[in-house]
Amino acid sequence: MYYRKYRLIIPFLLPALILYGVFVLFPYGRAFYISLTSWRGVSANMPFVGLDNYRRLLTETRFMEALTRNLQLLIVLPLVTITISLLFAALFTQGGKGIRGSSFYRIVFFFPQVISAVIVGMLFTYVYNPQYGLLNGFLRGIGLDSLTRAWLGNPATILWAIAAVAVWSGVGFYMVIFIASMQSIPTSFYEAAVLDGATRWIQFRDITLPLMWETIRTALIYIAIAALDFFTLVQVMTGGGSSGSARKAEVAALYMYNEAFTKSRWGSASAVGVILLILTLFLSVVIMRVTRRETYEY
Amino acid sequence: MSANTTMTPAPIAEPEQLQPQAGGAQQITAVGRGNKGDLALSTVSQVLLSFWAVLVIFPFLWMIMTSFKTNSEILFSPWNLPDTLQWQNFQSAWTDAHIGRYVWNSLVVIAMSLTGTLLVSAMAAYVIARFEFPGNRILFYLFMAGLMFPVFLGLVPLYFLMSDLHIKDTYYGLALVYIAYSLPFTIFFLVGFFKTLPGEVAEAAIVDGASQFQTFFQIMLPMAKPGLIAMGIFNFLGHWNQYLLPLVLMQDESKRMLSQGLGMLAIQQGYQNDYGALFAAMTITMVPTLIVYILFQRRLESGLTAGALKG
Numbered sequence: 001m002y003y004r005k006y007r008l009i010i011p012f013l014l015p016a017l018i019l020y021g022v023f024v025l026f027p028y029g030r031a032f033y034i035s036l037t038s039w040r041g042v043s044a045n046m047p048f049v050g051l052d053n054y055r056r057l058l059t060e061t062r063f064m065e066a067l068t069r070n071l072q073l074l075i076v077l078p079l080v081t082i083t084i085s086l087l088f089a090a091l092f093t094q095g096g097k098g099i100r101g102s103s104f105y106r107i108v109f110f111f112p113q114v115i116s117a118v119i120v121g122m123l124f125t126y127v128y129n130p131q132y133g134l135l136n137g138f139l140r141g142i143g144l145d146s147l148t149r150a151w152l153g154n155p156a157t158i159l160w161a162i163a164a165v166a167v168w169s170g171v172g173f174y175m176v177i178f179i180a181s182m183q184s185i186p187t188s189f190y191e192a193a194v195l196d197g198a199t200r201w202i203q204f205r206d207i208t209l210p211l212m213w214e215t216i217r218t219a220l221i222y223i224a225i226a227a228l229d230f231f232t233l234v235q236v237m238t239g240g241g242s243s244g245s246a247r248k249a250e251v252a253a254l255y256m257y258n259e260a261f262t263k264s265r266w267g268s269a270s271a272v273g274v275i276l277l278i279l280t281l282f283l284s285v286v287i288m289r290v291t292r293r294e295t296y297e298y
Numbered sequence: 299m300s301a302n303t304t305m306t307p308a309p310i311a312e313p314e315q316l317q318p319q320a321g322g323a324q325q326i327t328a329v330g331r332g333n334k335g336d337l338a339l340s341t342v343s344q345v346l347l348s349f350w351a352v353l354v355i356f357p358f359l360w361m362i363m364t365s366f367k368t369n370s371e372i373l374f375s376p377w378n379l380p381d382t383l384q385w386q387n388f389q390s391a392w393t394d395a396h397i398g399r400y401v402w403n404s405l406v407v408i409a410m411s412l413t414g415t416l417l418v419s420a421m422a423a424y425v426i427a428r429f430e431f432p433g434n435r436i437l438f439y440l441f442m443a444g445l446m447f448p449v450f451l452g453l454v455p456l457y458f459l460m461s462d463l464h465i466k467d468t469y470y471g472l473a474l475v476y477i478a479y480s481l482p483f484t485i486f487f488l489v490g491f492f493k494t495l496p497g498e499v500a501e502a503a504i505v506d507g508a509s510q511f512q513t514f515f516q517i518m519l520p521m522a523k524p525g526l527i528a529m530g531i532f533n534f535l536g537h538w539n540q541y542l543l544p545l546v547l548m549q550d551e552s553k554r555m556l557s558q559g560l561g562m563l564a565i566q567q568g569y570q571n572d573y574g575a576l577f578a579a580m581t582i583t584m585v586p587t588l589i590v591y592i593l594f595q596r597r598l599e600s601g602l603t604a605g606a607l608k609g
Contacts, residue, residue: 008510009425013437016422016481023478024444027452027459034454041458088350091343099343107595108351111358114591114598116539118561119580123361125564126573132376134360168353176599200339229448232541239565253450261546266454273451280448 035270046267053271062247063272066255069159070228073251074283077166078223082216085171089178090204106179109172117169121236124165128152128237152237155248162237162249166230174219181215182208210293217291224283228276229253252276358584365577372573387574388582395572397579399552400559406469407555408537411476415533416526419481423488424514424522428497438489444482449542457546467550475547476537484529491525492518524597531594535587556583 035053037046057063088109092102099105112120127134128151136148151161185208193203209216231253238246238254252272260269364372365387367380392398426438456475457466465471495518503513519526544555554562560583563576591598 004510005429005431008514009429009431012421012425012514015418016441016485019418019474019478020441020444020481023456023459023475024447024452024481027455028447030455030459031451088347091347094339094343099340099347101344101347105347105351106599107592108354110595110599111591112354114535114539114587115584116541116557116560116587118539118541118557118564119361119584122560122564122576122580123357126364127357132373134357134376137376171350172354225446225448229450231450236561236564253448256450256453260454260457266458270451270454273448273453276448277451280446284446 031270031273034266035268035274037267039266041264041266049267053268054275057268057271057275062250063252063255066250066252067275069250070230070252070279072159073163073166073227073230074224076160077163077170077227078220081167081170081174081223082219084167085174085178085219086216088171088175089182090208092175092179093182094200106172106176110176111172112169113173115169117232118236120165120169121233124161125152125237128161153245155245158238158245158249162233165233165237166226170223170226174223177215177219178212181212185211213291213293217287220287220291221284224287225280228280228283231257361577361584362581365574365581367574367577369571369573372577384574387578390572391575391578391582395563395575395579396552396554396559397556397563397582400554400556401582403469403553403559404538404556407473407476408534410470410473411480411537412530412533414473414477415480415484416530418477419484419488419529420519420522420526421514422481423485424492424518426485427489427492428500438485441482441485444479445486449479453542453546460547466547467553469553472544472547472555475543476540479543480533480536484533487529487532488522488525491522495521527594528597528600531590531598534590535598538587 034046036048036050038049038052039046092099092105126132130136130148130150130153133151135151139145139148149157151157189207189211190203193207198206230251234249234251234254235257238249253276256269256272256276259265259272363379364376366383366385367387368384371378371380422441426434460466460471460475463471465474499521500513500517503517504510508516539557540555541557541561544558545561548554548558560579563579
């Protein structure tokens, strides 16, 4: 019996382990070593330089500016996305019964999540176009000409114009998660609260929020990781660019991509990857600690 | 091309559905006149939700509409419907801009990567979920760790690994990488799924003399069909939309994946000004996801959100 069991276990696990080990774990591990070298990819030997790449990156204005943008996104993206999706989820589930047309809204709101970020980025590049774009056209149409601008050509607005697109495409996903979490709260809790004369706001604050806190924490970590890995939208909407005002939207991942695949500075690029990993782990721990509450079993 | 003609009515029909629903809400509130707060709240809700629905639908409708216009129509009357439908935009996107070629490339890779992902994950998840052996938990968490790592960390070594193995710029090489990166989430989901399946049927089969392999392929796998379908849809969309991995690993122009080819087109000289073809290319890329999404919306939603809820 014992022998027969392993005759299944081993061949069933091997393909997954080999693929995962070779294409995921091994590259991740090797990145740490490459980050300690000044390898340019041409020769087989990798000159070991210790922490030089890290020292240079952390004193380089351009990289630190890129990283600062990630940190700004890290604060703004979760805050805005979670607020809007919580609001929508609350509207959907108000009073325990669903709202009219809810399945239609769900299908629509979720849709941007399944569309390639490349399409979304290209589409919004045209929405933001200063001359014929939809946004400026709309502003002119309602008489707000003074607000029109080159959204992606203006250093002050470029990063936030791109971040708005990330919010736009993410809201539906988190809304669906929040709705599921809200619907698992027993309606008897609300009925009791109503008898006690609690207003909708108090019900939301004292029942809904505490009972779905675990889900909100998870969402926070998801969005925080996404903010650190922010890449495709920026690359597509700035034309891959690191020139002119496009530089004002450069984030760490884009910096790393150009460092590696246009400048062949593999050591330095790998160091950026390691910094991103450390930040990801650090943030997850911080978010878990800061948002720790008593969890309620129900 | 025929896929396009059949698909366009679907998104256009959506905003029309909005109207009767908004009207319906008013009827309901008129009945429940007793509670003024309810009426105000449900009106505000409908206004807010309709506003966001328009905000989501409108750009896509505009994109599809724009893909049928001439360049000068796009530049000088962006809000108007096309005078005549410019089908040649699709023609030039498909052949001159090589979108047809990229669609084919994507389908070849996804045929391999999707089959591989489901088979390899199902086998591993089955063993992890239903057999006791030393290291079982460690193995599970080892796979889960892959969900936390930023993809960018492994990118440089992966690029060199693929060249060293001489599988960079090959369809099956990219498919192997897709499989490897899809394993953590797919295994996570399927482990949960296999745990919920009843064990009696499998035990009965073993008692009747079926081998462990037969039991898996003929009994457990068919029972796990709903889970496999959910992960199939999830991974289809993920692989179809994948941009970063092919950007790094498929540098041979004739082997580009669709999302990658589309992205390159956007920054390529010469296509930057052929707006009609660009919008047609975007529409072609979106249509398969739209079809899959509309057909499988429920299953997809449960699959995508499962991880977040259990996490």
